[in-house]
Amino acid sequence: MSLHPEFTLATDMPVYFCDPRSPWQRGTNENTNGLLRQYFPKGTDLARHEPERLDAVAAELNSRPRKTLGWEIPAERLAKLLAPAS
Incomplete structure (x- = not known):
């Protein structure tokens, strides 16, 4: 930064x-x-997990609707923000 x-x-x-x-x-x-922490207990060394497992957890978390986004998933909100205004 x-x-x-x-x-x-x-x-x-x-x-x-x-x-x-x-x-x-x-x-x-x-x-x-x-x-x-639902997937990995506090203090877990993530280097011990396969990248595929970490990617799967990331994908699952990123596909969860967020209250702060009006129950959209982050990708939906990003698509709206990047869509040309019509």
């Missing part, structure tokens, strides 16, 4: 860095960690 100033200029989107030891500032991250 050392290039965050360039990213902000190019996209007109500011970059926010959370304060250390402040999990309430990283809600989505903390929620995702909880979802991952």
Whole structure:
């Protein structure tokens, strides 16, 4: 993230860095960690799992509807955002 100033200029989107030891500032991250623990207990060394297994878990999590997206899956929302306005 050392290039965050360039990213902000190019996209007109500011970059926010959370304060250390402040999990309430990283809600989505903390929620995702909880979802991952349904598959891998805390402290699991993910390097011990086959890439195919990790990809399958990622695909399953990414296909879950999100309340924050109006119960759409992330790919649906991204497609809407990238679709040309008509």
